[in-house]
Amino acid sequence: DTGVSQDPRHKITKRGQNVTFRCDPISEHNRLYWYRQTLGQGPEFLTYFQNEAQLEKSRLLSDRFSAERPKGSFSTLEIQRTEQGDSAMYLCASSLIYNSPLHFGNGTRLTVT
């Protein structure tokens, strides 16, 4: 069990640029979640996958956000035309099945200047 890994750890980008983050879940985990966390707040749900199927996406998420999980393995989260309000820690988590513990990665910290 190597844990959930996220890449990059830090990303600084200029407003209007596109960014892509990668998450590699624990290998046998079927579920994969993306959350966003800002200082002093709890993780905010963005989307989740069951294998390669994206089952739910937050209504708060604008069309600038998209996520994929091809072949049910790693996942990518893309943010297009970044805005300063997108600055946050983006957390990925995986779980074996529904209602089992979530294992979080160390996150990708995005700073939009």
Next chain:
Amino acid sequence: QQPVQSPQAVILREGEDAVINCSSSKALYSVHWYRQKHGEAPVFLMILLKGGEQKGHDKISASFNEKKQQSSLYLTASQLSYSGTYFCGTEGGGSEKLVFGKGTKLTVNP
């Protein structure tokens, strides 16, 4: 839909007890509890499924009252290592996504 946690912050001396509450306006299927230390990822503590069960983990235990849509986390004889922010996450209302509360910051002093 976001669960409400109380209190927002707690300061304890080592050895004291604390209770953190989590409540929801929607019917819940399960409640998760996580602890996050500064600069680190959240770490799983326990899951409680509907049925009013109580779980224990060392000196940390929790209860879940599905009728009241509430869960409580009990920390007894607190240790310095218990310091961190505690989040409850809830599933219910027809959705399988886990929604987290805003957290309770616990500080344990010597």
